[in-house]
Amino acid sequence: xxxxxxxxxxxxxxxxxxxxxxxxxxxxxxxLEARHRVGGRTTGDTLGTGAVVEMGGQxxxxxxxEVLALLDELGLATFPxxxxxxxxxxxxxxxxxxxxxxxxxxxxxxxxxARVGEELESLAASVPLSAPWLTPDALALDRQTxxxxxxxxxxxxxxxxxxxxxxxxxxxxEPWELALLHVLFYVRSNGSLDNxxxxxxGNQEARVVGGSHRISERxxxxxxxxxxxxxxxxxxxxxxxxxxxxxYDRGEVSxxxxxxxxxxxxxxxxxxxxxxxxxxxxxxQQLPMGCVIKIQAGYPTxxxxxxxxxxxxxxxxxxxxxxxxxxxxxxxxxxxxxxFEGAHARQAAELTADRRRELVVDSLVRFFxxxxxxxxxxxxxxxxxxxxxxxxxxxxxGAGAWTAYGEALAAPVGRIHWAGAETxxxxxxxxxxxxxSGRRAAAEVLAANA
Amino acid sequence: xxxxxxxxxxxxxxxxxxxxxxxxxxxxxxxLEARHRVGGRTTGDTLGTGAVVEMGGQxxxxxxxEVLALLDELGLATFPxxxxxxxxxxxxxxxxxxxxxxxxxxxxxxxxxARVGEELESLAASVPLSAPWLTPDALALDRQTxxxxxxxxxxxxxxxxxxxxxxxxxxxxEPWELALLHVLFYVRSNGSLDNxxxxxxGNQEARVVGGSHRISERxxxxxxxxxxxxxxxxxxxxxxxxxxxxxYDRGEVSxxxxxxxxxxxxxxxxxxxxxxxxxxxxxxQQLPMGCVIKIQAGYPTxxxxxxxxxxxxxxxxxxxxxxxxxxxxxxxxxxxxxxFEGAHARQAAELTADRRRELVVDSLVRFFxxxxxxxxxxxxxxxxxxxxxxxxxxxxxGAGAWTAYGEALAAPVGRIHWAGAETxxxxxxxxxxxxxSGRRAAAEVLAANA
Numbered sequence: 038x039x040x041x042x043x044x045x046x047x048x049x050x051x052x053x054x055x056x057x058x059x060x061x062x063x064x065x066x067x068x069l070e071a072r073h074r075v076g077g078r079t080t081g082d083t084l085g086t087g088a089v090v091e092m093g094g095q096x097x098x099x100x101x102x103e104v105l106a107l108l109d110e111l112g113l114a115t116f117p118x119x120x121x122x123x124x125x126x127x128x129x130x131x132x133x134x135x136x137x138x139x140x141x142x143x144x145x146x147x148x149x150x151a152r153v154g155e156e157l158e159s160l161a162a163s164v165p166l167s168a169p170w171l172t173p174d175a176l177a178l179d180r181q182t183x184x185x186x187x188x189x190x191x192x193x194x195x196x197x198x199x200x201x202x203x204x205x206x207x208x209x210x211e212p213w214e215l216a217l218l219h220v221l222f223y224v225r226s227n228g229s230l231d232n233x234x235x236x237x238x239g240n241q242e243a244r245v246v247g248g249s250h251r252i253s254e255r256x257x258x259x260x261x262x263x264x265x266x267x268x269x270x271x272x273x274x275x276x277x278x279x280x281x282x283x284x285y286d287r288g289e290v291s292x293x294x295x296x297x298x299x300x301x302x303x304x305x306x307x308x309x310x311x312x313x314x315x316x317x318x319x320x321x322q323q324l325p326m327g328c329v330i331k332i333q334a335g336y337p338t339x340x341x342x343x344x345x346x347x348x349x350x351x352x353x354x355x356x357x358x359x360x361x362x363x364x365x366x367x368x369x370x371x372x373x374x375x376x377f378e379g380a381h382a383r384q385a386a387e388l389t390a391d392r393r394r395e396l397v398v399d400s401l402v403r404f405f406x407x408x409x410x411x412x413x414x415x416x417x418x419x420x421x422x423x424x425x426x427x428x429x430x431x432x433x434x435g436a437g438a439w440t441a442y443g444e445a446l447a448a449p450v451g452r453i454h455w456a457g458a459e460t461x462x463x464x465x466x467x468x469x470x471x472x473x474s475g476r477r478a479a480a481e482v483l484a485a486n487a
Numbered sequence: 488x489x490x491x492x493x494x495x496x497x498x499x500x501x502x503x504x505x506x507x508x509x510x511x512x513x514x515x516x517x518x519l520e521a522r523h524r525v526g527g528r529t530t531g532d533t534l535g536t537g538a539v540v541e542m543g544g545q546x547x548x549x550x551x552x553e554v555l556a557l558l559d560e561l562g563l564a565t566f567p568x569x570x571x572x573x574x575x576x577x578x579x580x581x582x583x584x585x586x587x588x589x590x591x592x593x594x595x596x597x598x599x600x601a602r603v604g605e606e607l608e609s610l611a612a613s614v615p616l617s618a619p620w621l622t623p624d625a626l627a628l629d630r631q632t633x634x635x636x637x638x639x640x641x642x643x644x645x646x647x648x649x650x651x652x653x654x655x656x657x658x659x660x661e662p663w664e665l666a667l668l669h670v671l672f673y674v675r676s677n678g679s680l681d682n683x684x685x686x687x688x689g690n691q692e693a694r695v696v697g698g699s700h701r702i703s704e705r706x707x708x709x710x711x712x713x714x715x716x717x718x719x720x721x722x723x724x725x726x727x728x729x730x731x732x733x734x735y736d737r738g739e740v741s742x743x744x745x746x747x748x749x750x751x752x753x754x755x756x757x758x759x760x761x762x763x764x765x766x767x768x769x770x771x772q773q774l775p776m777g778c779v780i781k782i783q784a785g786y787p788t789x790x791x792x793x794x795x796x797x798x799x800x801x802x803x804x805x806x807x808x809x810x811x812x813x814x815x816x817x818x819x820x821x822x823x824x825x826x827f828e829g830a831h832a833r834q835a836a837e838l839t840a841d842r843r844r845e846l847v848v849d850s851l852v853r854f855f856x857x858x859x860x861x862x863x864x865x866x867x868x869x870x871x872x873x874x875x876x877x878x879x880x881x882x883x884x885g886a887g888a889w890t891a892y893g894e895a896l897a898a899p900v901g902r903i904h905w906a907g908a909e910t911x912x913x914x915x916x917x918x919x920x921x922x923x924s925g926r927r928a929a930a931e932v933l934a935a936n937a
Contacts (some may be wrong), residue, residue, distance in 0.1 A: 180663040182886050185635045213630040213886040272722055272758070302772050306756040308722070315836055317869035322752050322775035322877065383891060386765055421765035427772065429535075435773075435885050436632055436663040441833060 041067035041264075044283050044295040046271045046307075049380060050468055051456040052298030053256035054107065054475030055482075060261055062483050065219040067290045068260065069283065071425045075257045078429055078458075079468065081248035084414045086370035089248045090363055092331055092418040093429060094468050095374075097249075100228050101469030103476070104252075108245065111255040111356040115243040119362035120236045122345045125404055127352035128198075132404075140234075140351060146195035153191050153200060154230050160217075161224040166462040169222040170443045179440040183220045184212035191393020196450035202351055205378040206359055207233055209327030210433050214379075219434045221467040226465035236349065236361075240467065246366060249468065270425070276451050282427035294485065296478045301432050301446065302326055303425070309453070317450055320442035323435060324459065326428020328382035328421050332357070332375045332397050335414035339364045339371035341405045348373055350404045356381040357400040373409070386419055387435055393417070429464045432459045447477070452485075454478040491517035491714075493932050494733050494745040496721045496757075499527020500918050501906040502748030503706035504557065505932075510711055512933050517740045518710070519733065521720035521875045522758045528879055528908075529918065530921055531698035534785040534864045536820035537715075540813055542868040543879060543936030544918050545824075547699075548690035551919030553926070554702075558695065565693040567811035570686045571754045572795045575854055576803035578648075582741040582854075590684075590801060596645035603641050603650060606782045608822055610667075611674040616912040620893045629890040634662035652801055655828040656809055659777030660883050664829075669884045676915035678873070686799065690917060697817060700856050700919065720875070725760040726901045744935065746928045748906040751882050751896065752776055756877040759903070767900055770892035773885060774909065776878020778832035778871055782807070782825045782847050785864035789814045789821035791855045798823055800854045806831040807850040823851060823859070836869055843867065846935050881907045881916045897927070902935075904928040 043059045045052045048070035051218050074080065078093045089412040097115060099307070106399050108115060108126060126141025133141035138485025142150055162173045204212045224230055232239045245251055257265055266285070272423070273284040274295060277444050281295045297304050305313075305321025312318070339362060341348050356377055357473045363374035375397060377385040385393055401409035420429035447460040456478035463469030493509045495502045498520035502924030506516045524530065526542045547554050547565060558565060573584040576591025577743060583591035592600055612732045613620045622628060637650050654662045657673070671850025674680055695701055707715055716735070723734040731745045747754045755763075755771025762768070789812060791798050806827055813824035825847060827835040835843055844865050851859035870879035884893070897910040906928035 180634060180661075182632060182635070184630060184886075185632070211630075270758070299492065306758075308720070308756075312872075312874035315869070315877075316833070317776070318877055319775065319833075319871060325769065325772035328769070345812060383766070383769075419765065421769060422762075424762035427765075427768055436634075437661055441830065461621065 038381065041065040041290065041292045044069065044281065044290055044292040045298055046283065046295060047077060047298035047457070048075040048257065048265060049457070050079065050253055050471040051076070051458065051475040052296065053253050054261055054472045055296045055298060055456050055479040056264065057256055058476055058479030059482065062262065064483070065294065066260070066264050068265040068342060069269040069271050069285050069290070073267050074252040075265070078420070078426055079249040079253060079419070081250040082333065082416050084370070084372065084416070085334070086335055088108040088335060088365040088370050088372050090333040090374065090416070091244070091248050091250070091373055092333070092416070093249070093420070095244055095249045096241040096467060098232065098242045099247065100232060101240070101464055101467060103464070103472045104469040107472050110253065111252065113251055113255060114246040114397065116246055116366040117243055117302050118236050119339070119342070119364060120347055120387065122342060122347040124347050124349040127350065127354045127404065130354065142197060142199050142455070143195050146193050146199070149191055149193040149196040153196050156190060157221070157224060158230060161221040164218070164221050164225045166222070166226055167215055169218060170440045172218065172221070172422060175440050178221060179216050179218035180437050181217050182213045182436050183215045183217050186217040187212055193395070198353060201260055202358065203234065205381070206351070208433055209378045209382065209428070209430050211379045213437055215433050216436045216439060218439045222439065223465055226461070226463055227467065232411040241361070252468070254257060271307060273308045273310060274453060276453065281452050286426040291363060294452045294454060294482045296454045296456050296482060298475065298478070299458050300426065300457055303427060304455065310389070313450060315443040316442055320438070320445040323438050323442065324432040326426070326432050327430055329377055329429045330377040330382050330385055330417055330419045332372045332415065332417040333363060334375070334397065334401060336371035336408070336412055340408045341371070342368070344406065346405065352400065352404070355400040355403070356385050357397055360401070360404065375400070382421065386421060435441050440454070449481055454481050488784070490738065491515040491742045494519065494740055494742040495748055497527060497748035497907070498525040498703065498707065498715060499748060499907070500529065500700070500703055500921040501809065501908065501925040502527070502746065503703050504904050504922045504931040505746045505748060506710055506714065507706055508926055508929030509932060510714065514933070516710070516714050517739070517742065518715040519719040519721050519735050520715065522718050523717050525662065525702040527702040528870070528876055529699040529703060530868070531700040531865050532559045533784065534783070534820070534822065534866070536785055536864070538785060538815040538820050538822050539559065540783040540822055540824065540866070541694070541698050541700070542783070542866070543699070543870070545694055545699045546691040547695070548682065548692045549688065550682060551690070551913070551914055551917060553922045554919040556920050557702065561702065563701055563705065564696040566696055567818040568686050568691055569789070569792070569814060570797055570799070572792060574795040574797050574799040577800065577804045577854065582805065590649065592649050593645050596643050596649070598863060599641055599643040600649050603646050606640060606670070608680060611671040612836060614668070614671050614675045616672070616676055619668060620890045622668065622671070625668060625890050627937055628671060629666050629668035630887050631667050632663045632886050633665045633667050636667040638661055648803060652803060652808065653684065655831070658883055659779040659832065659878070659880055661829045664885055665883050666886045666889055668687070668889045673915055675915055676911070676920070677917065691811070702918070706722065721757060723758045723760060724903060726903065731902050744902045744904060744932045746904045746906050746932060748925065748928070750776060750907055751909050753877060754905065763900060766892055767895040768821060770888070770895040773888050773892065774882040776882050777880055778829055779879045780827040780832050780835055780867055780869045782797070782865065782867040784823045784825070784847065784851060784859070784862035786821035786858070786862055789818055790858045791821070792818070796855065802854070803842065805853070806835050807847055810851070810854065812831060825850070832871065836871060860893050870911040880921040899931055
């Protein structure tokens, strides 16, 4: 194989953004991607109705300025997530319709939910994004789980339930799987809890016309010919004699530097020669991915809209915990997307595909009525089973890990640089974070005069 | 490469015991070992005085019947760990000498320490070793950290400190890094807290003449010629057409079945084709190894014995938290072994080797007097930096992981079977557990008529 100035491992948004920056600065790049497609945790599908659906990450919000600017550069448009009508919250068999900031939680618990949220925000404000381990009282904040903090912070079972649900929605993980410090970092990194949770005005505000996977496809199309190899799973990264050599399925490629743009847990599975320093290796031993199965159910029309419903559901009762209206921009057909998350995703994964579909349809009928009973199309993606992702939305740090290993998350190791949404200071976990991380890693490489 | 009936990945005690069982049943085996030596987490060194020292796992106890029987079969003798004289506990600058069950903790806290221990033992008694996830109230026990349980269980800071210290000693990890359920399982798996902690009568009772690495060396010597390849790091395990093919550094080998006898986190770094089912993959994402640096300081004589000291120290004040007399059986020279564990190991790893040695010597002088100031030899092994182990003593499960992923720990995946101390029901984490796991995996393979 030929040589390049820089090798990028992983053709998701982070890796391809890094490659774009590197080639934009006049350097050559070789991007190696394990899959037969680009996009990483973004990938699309087209339903029989012609509706494009996003099977992975899909939304962008107004604070996510880097991905918005990139969309502009790439000539990709956005359109608003459908956010009209009433949302639903399902709790103990009761369906609550709402159109405000209450999330359909009981009136009596709203002040407590607000108080807990404010306490979280106030703690989050103290996290330095470039070094969460330097947060005042970092050890104490890190060595407790978010679940333990919640239990100590509120006696209101409805408030506890709300933050449990929110944790699943935001992290695809359970409150005991996350350090409090990780939650605080994530809230700060993404502006606020409101920003994380909101549709209009927040991180779920808009979708990409043609699907979010178009970002990576466009980025790939614009790379110089021959810069990208698909079906090229990397196995070994060697640093030697002032350069790096990367071994992949069909050969080797050499460069001055490499950007590994994989989720940290997968980056930890590569073989490095010389081996990774212990703190970096230890980090990758304890940054597991979230658990999610995403589904899309297609209907002839977005019939729930006529009933005054937004399609947005939070359910405490169902394995399918969250849904959104995911219809095409013109509403020419109806699509509901939904998520099994955290423990629910693990449970749902044990079912047969038929039984899981039944379960989804049962839930959708409960949420939206009998018209939901016969989707004309149903697709799903179990991200835990994806060999080259192994979970979504992203990696998380459990109790104690940020203060013990956090410094190794983005710090280059010799000629190896790290990108990916987990390594982003701002918009961590999101496409915007992926873009930022790719730019940061490319800047490191270019500054080092690769 | 030639074929064999069974492939074993990893020539530690678990893998080599499995290989012995397989060849004992008349089947052929091919053992692939990444290192240039056998033994895995057991390895020896010889000091200038001729004293053999164990740089990894070293002790066996009276309840560890499988490893004791194997030692007999292999013609290896044991000798008692030096356990005479007074032990020392260092706390807030005070040195307490003791020769009883008090661990040198303050008199006033002993009843509370006993009460907390009894509570732990009583909870541990409810853990079914073959399925910890079926423990009564498993979810609640699993979803809290051991640290959180300790904080909720005792207000006595000395009792809390004692169990913190004990956690580091037993797990090379911190109380917030472990689920309560993991601690309970471990206590039950190893008989009792007393058994875990005790020297005479417990898991530290005896040593192997010639060093514990002799177990693996003998096992390897007794394999049929050509059954073992060193320097053979495995990268890919393929299941296809009723067999398995394993790719390693210099080629491929095929067999009916494979036993992967690596710590789970390292097993998770191999590439599997077809890919691992999600629960198994998820497990290996969250079973990080403990952190430990083990040191040996050699002296002309075991001078502390004359001062009436056993050489056994627990220190709350030092990074070097634990020491033992590790002199040769005849006491012809003196050796002290010591451990940096958990957070202390990570801290100590950041120092230069010289500074770390100074720190060790300072601690040993504080413990044993000026005679400790000039060791004639000093060796250390940072297990975190070992590419083919990545931490010791073993893997642990954090909050929520046993109930979410535990079933995948030892369950075969098609023709792939799992061995290693982490997969043992009895003596989990110890050499005895490694032997048991190797026998169990071999029995699975033989029962499947490999």
